[in-house]
Amino acid sequence: MAISAQMVKELREKTGAGMMDCKKALTETNGDMEAAIDFLREKGIAKAAKKSDRIAAEGTTYILTEGNEAVIIEVNSETDFVAKNEGFQILVKELAAHLLANKPASVEEAAGQTMDNGATVESHINAAVAKIGEKISLRRFEILTKGDNDAFGAYLHMGGRIGVLTLVEGSTDADAAKDVSMHIAALAPKYVSRDQVSAEEIEREREVLTQQALNEGKPENIVAKMVEGRIGKFYEDICVVDQSFVKNPDVKVGQFVESKGGKIKSFVRYEVGEGIEKRVDNFAEEVMNQVNKG
Incomplete structure (x- = not known):
């Protein structure tokens, strides 16, 4: 599959990785955006995959x-x-x-x-x-x-x-x-809470974290233990009851509500506008087009 500049740009925005790394990841994964994000994370190039689309509308x-x-x-x-x-x-x-x-x-x-x-x-x-x-x-x-x-x-x-x-x-x-x-x-x-997270999402995260640990050169016998620790952190990132409460980081949100x-x-x-792709005007190009028409 041909890898377009727009695809590379989108992957850069979602991962913060460099242009050549993004191009290589897309080439290796045949243009699959989600797989390319995983590829970069496994290599330790993308620290955290930004899945949400750019806010536009x-x-x-x-x-x-x-x-x-x-x-x-x-x-x-x-x-x-x-x-x-x-x-x-x-x-x-x-x-x-x-x-x-x-x-x-x-x-x-x-x-x-x-x-x-x-x-x-x-x-x-x-x-x-x-x-x-x-x-x-x-x-x-x-x-x-x-x-x-x-x-x-x-x-x-x-x-x-x-x-x-x-x-x-x-x-x-x-x-x-x-x-x-x-x-x-x-x-x-x-x-x-954790019971709302699908088994597929957890398994996918576990696979990425396992590959990430192996690529870091960690011994196989401690990788599984490391991965489970990182899965716990993953839950904290996505489940509100497990997150440290912004107004009092000493307690979890779930504990605050229970109190x-x-x-x-x-x-x-x-x-507002999450996931909506907005047309980006290139004003310089537009002006030149008008000048050339004139």
Whole structure:
């Protein structure tokens, strides 16, 4: 498979490895990005694989809670300027209120629903597009329901660049739940606890760590023990209850929540534009094209 410059660039962004190392890794793995990341990690070239895509699209996240129900949403715009526009902010709040009241199963289902003003959600967004002058889209949402003895932790970071909604069971301490959401915003864990991590993901990590240790020249008889120690660190990186609490690193997040009589049931973390590829304008090239046309 031909290895393109774009592929090399993407691997560099995800691993921090040098251009030639990235090209070699992609060549060795026949262009498989995930395998190339593993290849670099096994060689000790990439210390930590950055799996998340570059943040590109603009917009905001927003959280609305009403009694025992809450919704977290992400609405995208083309520019950060429009995301701060009052009309855009009003639209986001209207969409959140509609979603919480009507509970569609998907963005597609939501698009066809009728809002209080008689317009469909899709038409209402399109009207805002016509008025504001930029493409706007409801990208995703999630609705959580809690019991009377539970708490929501709602936190918006940097005015909505990151939104986290956490559900804590067995405790009505909303401030503690919000502290957990602030932690999740900062450290971006993938799971609540170890039992949510798939056997496939752990096995893949174990294989990478084993090869890494062998490539470091460690004796085979101690590699297995080393790998298990590093697997424990891997869990700390991805499971929120195993992480050191940002407000008090002496305790784990799970211990902090237990001290409040609760347990983390679930969380949703949205970061604006994560995973969306945005067109990058080369203005110098654009100007030269115009000059040459002239």
